[in-house]
Amino acid sequence: MMVAGCDVGSLTSKAVIMKDGKMVESVIIKSKARPGDSADAAMGQALSKTGLSMQDIGFCVGTGYGRDRISFVQEAVTEIACHGKGAQWLVPSARTVIDIGGQDCKAMRIDEQGNMIKFTANDKCASGTGRFLEVMAKVLHVELGDLGALSALSKNAITLASACTVWAQADVIQYLNSGVPVADIAAGINSAMASRMSIIVNNIGFERDVVMTGGVAKNAGVVSALEKLLGLRIKRVTRADPQLAGAIGAALIAMEKAQGGKS
Amino acid sequence: MRPELKEYKFDSMLWTTFAAAAKLRNGSEKEFRTMLKYIPYFNGTVTAVLDAGEPGQLFLECITKYFENYITARDRGFHNAITTFCFSPGILYAMDVYPICLEVVSVAQTFAYKRGTAEFLDYCNEVGYTETSCSSQRGTLGAFLAGLGAEVDMVLTDTPGVCDTNANAFAFAAAYLKKPFFSLDMPPVLVDPRTDKYHNSDFKALIAFIEKNTGRKLDIDKLRVVLREIEKQEEIVAELEDLARIVPNPLPVTFNMMLYATRFLFSGMKECTVVLESMLKVASDNASRGISGLTGGVEKMRAFFCYIDHYTNGLRLWDFLDRNGICYQGNILSRSWAKTAPHVKEYRTEASAYSFDMKDLDSMIRTMADHNSRMPMIKSIRGPYDAPDMWLQDTLSLAKMYSADCIIYNGTPGCRNTWGMVKLLARDTEQAGFPTFIMYGDAFDDRVESWEASQDRLEEFLRVRRLLP
Amino acid sequence: MIVAGCDVGSLTAKAVIIDENGIVASAMALAKRSPEESARAVMDQALNNAGVAMTDISWCVGTGYGRKHISFVNSVESEIACHGRGAVWQAPTARTVIDIGGPDCKAIKVDASGAVARFIYNDKCASGTGRFLEVIAEALEIKLDDLGDISLKSAKKITLSNQCVVFAETEIISLVNDGAEISDIIRALHHAVANRAAALAKSITIEKDIVMTGGVARNAGMFEALKSALGTDLLRVDNPQINGAIGAALMAMDAARGTPATEHRKEGALVE
């Protein structure tokens, strides 16, 4: 049977269609002002790509920031639970999951079924969120996707001296003005990000294997900086785009629900 | 925290670092300059301190001794205690308990290492201690929570009633490390017989606590010796403070830090008296020859810091002041409230000061209780800032007495206390005619505001308020 | 004699050319990648508008974020000094200047000559700055120029709980979803920023008259919001956003004339 998961994030919205535990189709779009619209758009695209219609979907679970505003889902689950499930599907050996989305940064421990055992989330201030990286990328006039690769070229990373996204932006501008190589700034940004994350990861006391999901997982700079801080290797996600983890998890939960595993 | 950091005891490391630094001057100038190349980060501080001449050298030796003392205390059958900077260590030295002063060790770290205390600060948060707490304790606390410091016997503080986040750091440490905890509590009004009684009984309880946890009785003669030493030291401090009033101020900028570090860490130690004597020698010599302590030799203006310094990035603040001919007239920490202190005499505030009476045990306990309750911060921020003998009065009288041209606040965002009232203080000091500047940086954590940013703002203030020259 | 002031901010760069009789020409452009670029571009525009060449400018003062990186200026001054000076020139009765720019917000007390008596910056949090408005405008896909007019249409009072720029964005989006009126939201946004600015100004005890400068002053909604937050009257100036550049130009005039103010500045120059 076909099931679907729809993850409406603050920045991006994702839809995933699965069949017998395999991914049939997936879509990532930029979130629109209204979560409802984002969800419709993402799911609509996924369906049209597969030439299916909503009727073909046996069960659909919504998650993410806008989970309560999706018209077509049967049930809404938090992104924390979904990322756990998703991560476990992406990397079966995963026991600790770090998900950095646009608006916050979460770390959770999961069991072998991907059930969340313990989690912690940080959102005191927007530093240490994916949003932070977007703002910085814009200031540096580089593609978000290049931030990671760029920082690999750094010889002498700067230390970013401001917790605040907006102020850090000012710092970065100053560095640019005084001719500091962009790579060094990028590296500084990524490690600032990583150090904020390492706090919450250590806070829940991680178990191996550790995986990263969410869009920021695509930023190799952050990942390697975090590896240094944690002193371990973070399992790379290859089975699918880590940004989809939430949606995948939602779809997997949809599957459980559909098979009557009511809980 | 990076795993590498977990591989060594951070304080033994500091000990060796300072031990080496203290020896730097033993060789020839050439050797010295070459050695500096090998400590690319620390060298700024080292030269700054050693350029103060003999006092600097002795100071470094004293710090080295200090680390040795508490790190080796247990092997020598003695004890140690985590404690705070405004806790006068006399009683501890008298009872062979060696103080581990979190804040000052944090400063030592920011001096010695490029990373400063950053990862220890963060480690505290990893184990659940709030990241909004004062960074002065966190920077070293983290290392002890992580088990990277010497084994600790007990935890002592005297900040309840003065500063929550400070007292809380020690309460947290005790609960986390499961160590015996004792705190001296400070009632809100300073000059009041009720308060005196309270301090007295509190101090007796402290002694009982130490006796219980060390299994040693307080040795009265030994105590007397230590207090005599402290009395002598306070007299020298008073003379130095008096000299600082002369225009131009004959004290080199680093003396300020050495002044309070000695009082916070070594007060009562013989070595400390030697440092102070040598400082006095240099200062009076400069004074007699009318020389300014500034490297430039020209005193353009005087700044009084109404709270604490900015320690990160190897003395950059002091270097900045020095380079611009700004004489650093000290801060609330570097002032002593002994009856002999010049400002106490000047303003006849003996009631809020302390004196030494070594007649018998009771008088000695009274002496210590007074002394402790009149340590910097403990004295001036326990009550409302505008109450008698509190922050505003102290700031204004000191700024006036040292004819400061402006007042500068620097603290840490963790400081609930001063941030709760600094805007009001600034309002009043401005009204009293002192241009007042509030820095947003963190004295112990340059990730809050880079020194460059702080400097830009400070520069702007001095320029726009037409303070230079 | 003609002189110039060039204010390179984080969002915009402005240039003003004046002579003894006042403003000859001015220009404004979005900041480019480097302050030097921004400065040159905007300066060339201004020169163009004035129909003069750089060689005709007898003195040029640079100010703003990028001031230390402009090659063609003869001297630099801090934004604070320039905004104070400019404000008093534009509104002679002004004694308190509230300047809300891109990354920061300042309250400045000035004397009749435009010299700064006291000032304060916003603290280490970007709430209460122009950037706040930019971020939200972007999120709502509204042009900065339109914010003001939209908010003035608001009929219902709502308040924002988040001080954080970035989270306020989320909060606002959720408000949109709950069907709140855009105009009401933007008004709430303006009040959030204005309240921070007002609190900042009040903490140094404001004196009348109060004038609002900086790009944010172009936003009529913000102007009203700040007025109500201060609970007093607020002066308007014709050119709030180029106010800093005007001040810089006035100082350039002093410099060119060699009047004391600049003498002082030379001595006071700090070791960089």
Place this chain on the structure above:
Amino acid sequence: MNTVFMEAAISLNNDYVREWKQAGKKVVGYTCSYVPDELLYAAGILPYRIRGFGATEATIGDTYFGPFICSLPKAMLQLAGEGKFDFLDGAIITPGCDSMRRLDECWRKAGGDITGVLPKFFFHFGVPHKFADYTVKWFIDEILRLKVAVEGHFGVSINEDKLRETIQLFNKSRDLLEQFDRLRIADKPAITGTEALAVILAGTTMPRDVYVELLEGLIGNMQKSKGEMQGKVRLMLVGSASDDVNLIRLIEGERAIVVADNLCFGSRFHVDRVDEMDEPIQALAMRYLAKNECPRMYGEYAGRLKMLTDKAEKAKIDGVILQNIRFCDLHGSENGLFERDLEEAGIPCLKIEREYGPLVETGRLKMRVDAFLERIGQRRKTA
């Protein structure tokens, strides 16, 4: 539930306060649960626990307080500055916590700038941070200092009999609230945590004898009702001061119920009776200083942990929510210790840091709570 409680809980100047004032009687506010309010009541003055509820802006708060300060006292100052506390004839500030104690200076300065917002009677009441014979002695003197000040300013006399009477009355309310707590933790509670907080909150601002009557009524009804709420996740709320019922409403949602708390606006309001045999002032000093429920009493963590674990067991708690207002380091850090030790004892914990103020944007908070409930759901399934 009788709606008067909720009305009192969500309004500053509630009907009872207004009636009291109309009768020409005085009202004195205090900021911390360490103030022996019996003293005021015995003087015929209504003790009023000052709150920050309903502040929507911080213009005044931010003018005087610095940026890195707990938003609760800021909210209190805001309300005071807006004249919302104009019914107060006096205010007592304690060094409860640093942010709170700076309300002293900030309120006085605001009073200088905005006419009529500073109560005529303004008193800084010291409270030791530890419990020992000499601290109790000092505290007794402090209470006497307050007594003299109140008598002097309001021209009243607080005699021993009146004090004993008041103590008995207040103890009565404590007993009733204890009884109320026991009903609260029933397997099928009759009321939600939101209502429960409202009931207790009401007591912090109401004339006590009226309150006692209302309580008796309420408890009677609760005993009759069999209680319909079951199958909900049972939570305990711990941490920073919270006088906002909406926070609990948000936490409870559809699936959870807060059956216990350790808040100073909550059940800490009524723990421990005052010894009626003892000399009244002495007895008050003992009751208020001996209670170590607040982290402001340093070095008493072990005791507080024990109290929480006991409560958790009695109330059959599924999970504990440890919350602190940003910059409240006392509760914030202790929550860190609680999390470590409670999780070890097998009690799931959710640690959240929040701003005090109107709960407008709640998405992120809600997400955490929901995830926490899912986590607890998981445990139940697997168990």
